[in-house]
Amino acid sequence: xxxxxxxxxxxxxxxxxxxxxxxxxxxxxxxxxxxxxxxxxxxxxxxxxxxxxxxxxxxxxxxxxxxxxxxxxxxxxxxxxxxxxxxxxxxxxxxxxxxxxxxxxxxxxxxxxxxxxxxxxx
Numbered sequence: 855x856x857x858x859x860x861x862x863x864x865x866x867x868x869x870x871x872x873x874x875x876x877x878x879x880x881x882x883x884x885x886x887x888x889x890x891x892x893x894x895x896x897x898x899x900x901x902x903x904x905x906x907x908x909x910x911x912x913x914x915x916x917x918x919x920x921x922x923x924x925x926x927x928x929x930x931x932x933x934x935x936x937x938x939x940x941x942x943x944x945x946x947x948x949x950x951x952x953x954x955x956x957x958x959x960x961x962x963x964x965x966x967x968x969x970x971x972x973x974x975x976x
Contacts, residue, residue, distance in 0.1 A: 860917060867897045873919035875968060876919070877897060877900065879967075916941070918940065926948055938961070939962060941963055
């Protein structure tokens with residue numbers, strides 16, 4: 855199934871970063887992408903939002919590219935976003951965020967967005 859609006863938390867304009875690779879691959883696979891970056895206006899030609907609370911409309915997937923120190927301060931915004939699922943890419947795993955997701959019945963997985971896309975598991 856295509857057309858899964860996906861938020862990339864920790865989006866980077868640097869092409870070598872995995873979050874940037876995810877943005878490009880999500881587009882390649884036909885998914886609308888919402889990059890979140892507090893300082894950039896566009897990443898890969900896509901307008902960014904500066905914070906999770908700036909996102910309008912439904913979100914299928916929130917894919918995490920920030921570490922626990924950053925994500926744990928965003929728990930309330932993550933919950934308010936109400937994504938249908940959260941993907942914790944390697945290095946972004948947080949027991950605090952996961953516990954909040956469990957309480958709110960928001961599914962999550964420890965996985966790699968890039969691998970999921972390439973193997974048809976996204």
